[in-house]
Amino acid sequence: MKPQLIVRAAGALLMAATVAACSAGTDHADADRLDNVLYRADYPSYATADELFDRASVVVQGRIDSSEQVLRVVQAAPQGQALPAPVEAERREGMVVTVRTVKVARVFKGNVKPGDVVQVKQLGGKLDGVTYTEEHGVPLQKNGQYTLFLETYSDQPASLLNPVQAQYPVESGEVLRSLPGNGINTSVTQLDKLAHR
Amino acid sequence: MPFPRPTAIRSSIAAATLVAALVAAQSVPARALAHWNGTGQIIARISIYPYNYNSTWMSPLDRSLSNWNVTASPAYFYKDTLSSSTLTVTSYSDTWYGYYQACGTTCMYVRVNSRTINRDASNFSNFVTSVVVHELGHALNLAHNDLTSIMNHGRNRNSMTTPQSHDVADVNAYY
Numbered sequence: 001m002k003p004q005l006i007v008r009a010a011g012a013l014l015m016a017a018t019v020a021a022c023s024a025g026t027d028h029a030d031a032d033r034l035d036n037v038l039y040r041a042d043y044p045s046y047a048t049a050d051e052l053f054d055r056a057s058v059v060v061q062g063r064i065d066s067s068e069q070v071l072r073v074v075q076a077a078p079q080g081q082a083l084p085a086p087v088e089a090e091r092r093e094g095m096v097v098t099v100r101t102v103k104v105a106r107v108f109k110g111n112v113k114p115g116d117v118v119q120v121k122q123l124g125g126k127l128d129g130v131t132y133t134e135e136h137g138v139p140l141q142k143n144g145q146y147t148l149f150l151e152t153y154s155d156q157p158a159s160l161l162n163p164v165q166a167q168y169p170v171e172s173g174e175v176l177r178s179l180p181g182n183g184i185n186t187s188v189t190q191l192d193k194l195a196h197r
Numbered sequence: 198m199p200f201p202r203p204t205a206i207r208s209s210i211a212a213a214t215l216v217a218a219l220v221a222a223q224s225v226p227a228r229a230l231a232h233w234n235g236t237g238q239i240i241a242r243i244s245i246y247p248y249n250y251n252s253t254w255m256s257p258l259d260r261s262l263s264n265w266n267v268t269a270s271p272a273y274f275y276k277d278t279l280s281s282s283t284l285t286v287t288s289y290s291d292t293w294y295g296y297y298q299a300c301g302t303t304c305m306y307v308r309v310n311s312r313t314i315n316r317d318a319s320n321f322s323n324f325v326t327s328v329v330v331h332e333l334g335h336a337l338n339l340a341h342n343d344l345t346s347i348m349n350h351g352r353n354r355n356s357m358t359t360p361q362s363h364d365v366a367d368v369n370a371y372y
Contacts, residue, residue: 034301038236040335041293042328044317045350075287086246090283090306095296123291136341153290161292 039095039123039134043162049186053194055161056149058110060118061170061188065101066142070125072096073156096132098125099157100140102148108191110152119157120150137163138179145170147191232348232363233371237338239302241271241372244280254286257322258309261329264359265337270368272337272360284329288312294354295328297335307332320355327354334360337368 046052053059074094077083083091104116112118123134140146149166150158160166165184168176174188248258262274281304289310294317296308309328318324330347339348346352346361360368 034299037298040236040297040332041291042295042331043293043350044313075289084246086281086283087285089281090285090300093298093300093306095298121291151292156290159290159292 035130037096037130037132039132039137041123041134041163046162046165046184049184049190050194052149052161052166052184052186053109053191055151056109056166057152058112058118058150058158059108059148059191059195060102060104060110060112060150061106061108061145061147062102062104062118063145064140064142065103065117068098068100068142070096070098070127071121072127073121095123096125096127096130097121097123097157098139100142102140102146105145106147106188108147108195110150118150118152120148121157121159122163134163136181138167140167141169147176147186147188232340232342232344232346232367233338234340236299236335238299238305238336241337241368242273242275243282243303243305243333243336244275244277245282245284245307246280247276247278248284248286250286253321254311254325257325258284258286258329260322260358261326261333264326264330265333268360268365268368270360270365271372272333272368274333274336282306285309286311294324295332297332299336305336307336318355323356323358324354326358327352327356330358330360334364338371339364339367 044055046055072094073096075091077088077091082088099119099121102118102120104112104114104118107113120140122137122139124132124137124139126132147168147170149161151161152158164179165182168178168186171177176186176188178185245262249255250258265272265274281300284307286309289308289312291310292313294310294313296306296310298306298308300306307329309325309332314321314324314328327347334348341348341350342363343349343351344361344363346363347357347359348364
């Protein structure tokens with residue numbers, strides 16, 4: 001996907017999500033409103049850097065911008081059909097994500113080039129006084145430099161293939177550090193080789 | 198807000214037991230019992246608002262409930278039009294297969310990502326069941342682990358479709 005499309009999609013998402021956040025308001029299914037919500041997601045796990053590389057649509061190295069946006073992503077309502085109340089409440093609850101911008105410095109895979117920006121969403125964030133946290137999630141750090149294995153979409157910002165295995169903080173110039181819990185080690189040299197297979 | 202463990206509630210009847218229960222609730226469980234936490238549902242008898250998908254999906258979804266219900270544990274999932282809990286299958290623009298979120302002590306949202314499952318499943322029915330049994334495990338307060346378990350991220354979703362002995366033991370330990 002072209003990076004311009006990624007940015008435009010994120011803009012549209014922001015508008016839709018803002019509307020949803022305002023209209024959803026206090027529409028919680030249960031009487032006891034939660035101050036902290038834990039998201040627990042079941043992701044594919046990967047055994048090798050080759051698997052990560054093959055599955056990703058974009059593999060880039062870049063720096064995380066200092067700005068970020070917290071949005072509520074909701075699925076579109078079916079037209080001409082009223083959903084049962086619990087189903088509608090679930091739809092309007094959606095999922096809260098934090099969208100960060102990566103300024104691309106190096107491209108290993110995908111239709112992007114150095115200097116482009118790619119927007120990446122991660123589950124979780126603080127919205128309307130509620131803290132949403134993804135179990136095992138590791139938020140990308142502002143101004144941090146990373147190598148990221150991403151899946152891109154036409155309608156939303158990209159996602160990490162896996163919250164732990166698909167992000168590698170870059171240290172000392174070119175060293176890619178595996179996060180705790182990620183047994184996959186990789187390097188710029190290896191990714192260059194995979195890119196030129 | 199963490200949900201109270203029912204065992205701790207029952208313990209509050211007697212003052213002496215209360216002290217013990219508070220100490221137990223605040224301490225880190227031993228390794229063998231460490232694979233649950235307090236973010237699931239307060240009771241193991243859990244209702245879900247009736248869902249309706251085509252037969253390709255309904256069979257493995259319903260089997261997921263049954264696979265918990267037949268275990269030697271308090272776990273029991275059933276459909277009820279009065280329930281606030283939902284099980285939703287949609288094509289989500291994200292990388293996960295399944296997702297669990299508590300919306301209260303007796304309310305949960307389970308989401309199933311048809312996009313990633315359709316892409317990755319070699320045995321579709323088993324894969325769907327494995328994903329949903331895993332998410333229902335979260336409803337029962339089970340946490341991820343690295344054992345032979347339906348809660349293991351690295352399990353073979355094309356073949357593991359039932360709660361494993363460790364999972365059942367964890368549910369019994371919690372409830």
